[in-house]
Amino acid sequence: MLYVCVSCNFLIVALYNNTAIVIFLLSMIVYIVFKVTTGGTFIEWIYSALQVPLQGLSDSLPGAIGTALFISLLWWFGVHGQSVVNGVVTSLLTANALANSELLRSSGELVVGQGAHIVTQQFLDSFLILSGSGITFGIVAAMLFTAKSQQYKSLGKVSIFPALFNINEPVVFGFPIVMNPIMFIPFIVVPVLAALIVYGAIAIGFLQPFSGVLLPWSTPMVISGLLVGGWQGAVVQIVILAVSVAVYYPFFKKQDSMAYQKEQAVIE
Incomplete structure (x- = not known):
């Protein structure tokens, strides 16, 4: 037994040493290849070949729309879209x-077209997921003020407080929105419209590009807009919330009508 244990230990040490040798050799080969071919290191090549183009794509209207679209699309299929997309962007x-x-520290101002970026982390945290992924404030407002079914009246009361802090799991899973064909269109369209509104507001100069002030994503709506963009940011958030109500309302009424009919059938 002792011989077997000693033999196993020697084998593990040998494998470990061989693995370390292989890793060091491969690292040296990669370093030499990139030093000869590019004049830099592998990390520098990653930065210039991948990060710079991706960063340029992220700071564009298609990049903003794509970010909003994929968050909602993944959520609709039951995947935590914000976690997946955040890992990339x-x-x-x-x-x-x-x-x-x-740029603000060096020049004293942020001007679009003179180096200022439009799409930043504040763009995502304070506007694209306002009241939660899919910007479901419109559903919560409709449940609170126009619902006929007891199911959605109760859900509206439960959902309003989390929605103020951009948490909408009660709506996503309790309504539900996941795999719900009726809610697919508004759940996708509203964040895309929000991306267009915010991008346009910054592009025309109404809203100043965001600086390095990063807020927690759970900062309450309107307050977060005020902190990252002044009163203009708060106004843009209010406009987005109004768009959410307008787009979600007809789809909610269809869903609410179906739930109300089921409740009446049970009562009868």
Whole structure:
């Protein structure tokens, strides 16, 4: 037994040493190849070949629309869209925000077309997921004030407080929105419209590009807009919330009517 244990230990040490040798050799080969071919390192090549183009794409209207679209699309299929998309875009959008902060420090102003980035982490956290992924404030408002079914009247009361802090799991899973064909269109369209509104507001100069002030994503609506964009940011958020109500309302009424009919059938 002792011989077997000692033999196993020697085998593990040998495998470990061989693995370390292979790793060091491969690292050295990669370093030499990139030093000879590009004049830099592998990390520098990653930055210039991948991060710079991706960062440029993220700071564009298609990039903003794509971010909003994929968050909602993944959520509709039951996947946490914000976590998935954040894993891809957070480093890029944070870099945009820090670049704006540095530009503001050096020049004293942020001007679109003169180096200022439009799409930053604040763009996502304070506007694209306002009241939660899919910007479902419109559903919550409709449940509170226009619902006929007891099911949605109760859900509206439960959902309003979390929605103020951009938490909408009660709506996404309790309504539900996940795999609900009736709610697919508004759940996708509202965030895309929000991206267009915010991008347009910054592009025309109504809303100043965001600096390096990063807020928690759970900062309450309107307050977050005020902190990152002044009164203009609060106004843009209010406009987005109004658009959410207008777009979600007809789809909610259809869903509410179906739920009300089921409740009446049970009563009868």
